[in-house]
Amino acid sequence: MSTVGNSTNIFWQECPVGKLERQRLLHQKGCVVWITGLSGSGKSTLACSVNRELYSKGKLSYILDGDNLRHGLNKDLGFKAEDRTENIRRVGEVAKLFADAGLICIASLISPYRKDRDACRAMLPDSNFIEVFMNMPLELCESRDAKGLYKLARAGKIKGFTGIDDPYEPPLSCEVCFGLTALTHYGHVHLISCVSYYYSIKYHNSHFLYYVVFDAFYI
Ligand SMILES: Nc1ncnc2c1ncn2[C@@H]1O[C@H](COP(=O)(O)OS(=O)(=O)O)[C@@H](OP(=O)(O)O)[C@H]1O
Numbered sequence: 001m002s003t004v005g006n007s008t009n010i011f012w013q014e015c016p017v018g019k020l021e022r023q024r025l026l027h028q029k030g031c032v033v034w035i036t037g038l039s040g041s042g043k044s045t046l047a048c049s050v051n052r053e054l055y056s057k058g059k060l061s062y063i064l065d066g067d068n069l070r071h072g073l074n075k076d077l078g079f080k081a082e083d084r085t086e087n088i089r090r091v092g093e094v095a096k097l098f099a100d101a102g103l104i105c106i107a108s109l110i111s112p113y114r115k116d117r118d119a120c121r122a123m124l125p126d127s128n129f130i131e132v133f134m135n136m137p138l139e140l141c142e143s144r145d146a147k148g149l150y151k152l153a154r155a156g157k158i159k160g161f162t163g164i165d166d167p168y169e170p171p172l173s174c175e176v177c178f179g180l181t182a183l184t185h186y187g188h189v190h191l192i193s194c195v196s197y198y199y200s201i202k203y204h205n206s207h208f209l210y211y212v213v214f215d216a217f218y219i
């Protein structure tokens with residue numbers, strides 16, 4: 001019996017069919033691929049491409065996209081610091097459940113604060129969390145402005161927009177970093193090949209990420 005947060009007198013329920021059994025059933029290992037970066041840095045595009053690539057190889061993955069989750073689970077949250085923190089915490093918990101279900105969970109959120117991302121990492125066993133940083137300059141993201149939000153933020157019509165008047169804290173040690181000129185891949189995920197890929201080649205980004213997941217989890 002324990003007390004967790006505001007819940008008292010609660011018990012953890014075990015079930016004989018666990019993560020290992022589900023992974024065996026699915027022929028894959030559950031994990032979380034966490035894609036972080038500015039709005040317009042290419043998070044959703046990469047998430048969709050790697051999802052498609054995994055699907056075509058018979059691997060089950062599921063995307064948790066910040067924008068989409070704010071239409072449902074997180075529709076009570078805005079963009080002030082404590083709301084973003086709660087947003088990331090909830091998505092971290094959901095991602096953990098998906099990984100426990102045996103899925104490759106691809107979370108794609110700005111997740112601007114380092115401590116929030118680190119808290120999500122801490123929810124999972126070591127190496128089950130692959131942090132992917134879309135390290136694109138603000139100028140590039142702003143020039144894309146796919147949703148016209150940077151323009152509104154510059155005009156003062158959106159307050160607290162990440163990169164404009166709200167901070168983005170880049171990861172200090174992530175597993176994969178996609179930048180303008182080259183890709184670096186480090187951390188505790190075993191390195192397969194140290195090749196540089198150019199950001200404009202979308203296919204290579206997702207292909208590389210697919211192999212990182214493949215390599216880390218022998219799927
Ligand atoms: N103030 C402000 N700052 C940043 N982004 C904003 C803001 N207002 C709306 N949007 C839109 O919301 C999307 C980001 O949602 P997230 O849940 O990923 O944000 S966060 O992780 O909680 O910071 C983000 O989507 P992406 O462009 O896909 O990143 C924007 O479309």
Ligand SMILES: Nc1ncnc2c1ncn2[C@@H]1O[C@H](COP(=O)(O)OP(=O)(O)O)[C@@H](O)[C@H]1O
Pocket residue numbers: 037038039040041042043044045046144146199200201202205
């Ligand atoms: N690697 C890339 N090279 C060139 N354009 C890209 C690349 N990735 C994404 N884009 C484009 O940039 C814009 C923003 O991409 P998106 O994936 O929606 O970013 P985010 O989810 O981070 O907001 C879209 O118009 C998309 O087509």
